[in-house]
Amino acid sequence: SQKIEQNSEALNIQEGKTATLTCNYTNYSPAYLQWYRQDPGRGPVFLLLIRENEKEKRKERLKVTFDTTLKQSLFHITASQPADSATYLCALAGGNQFYFGTGTSLTVIP
């Protein structure tokens, strides 16, 4: 099965700075990678999907990169805001399943 690793340490950044979260995977290379946001007591919410032939994808203040050589995706939040504080999960597909990382907890300090 796919093994996915995300920053195990919580990430604290100052408001207005760029947050960068890492997702590393082993085994086979997926064709797609997804990022989700999860708030306490809530289910994950889909944010972005990137295909293996897309090196970078943007949505408003979010940017995702996908490096199939390094087997890594980076998730950036620019001009971060306290409302961006949440846990962010990456997910890869294998067969009929999605495999999720353990998530990175982000806190944006005003």
Place this chain on the structure above:
Amino acid sequence: NAGVTQTPKFRILKIGQSMTLQCAQDMNHNYMYWYRQDPGMGLKLIYYSVGAGITDKGEVPNGYNVSRSTTEDFPLRLELAAPSQTSVYFCASSYAGPPSSPLHFGNGTRLTVT
């Protein structure tokens, strides 16, 4: 659209009891999934369904059962609850299957087995 609705939100079970976690979606999605989320462990797939009448095991199916008699509903049954089943359970759905179709999650059922 309500999206994915899970009931109950919280439940405490005694060891050996049984219960059914309910999941319903109103998006006409074909695929439905049950995950459990434990601290530091990420989401693990229990069972999934690609359509009414079709179910299959995920990574951690032991101690659980599912059925899919309609497109909308995908209940998860716990028989003989054990403390190891203490977790937060999430139901999700998607229009198409992996790898590209995003998942829509409910807000979870927090289950404690004592």
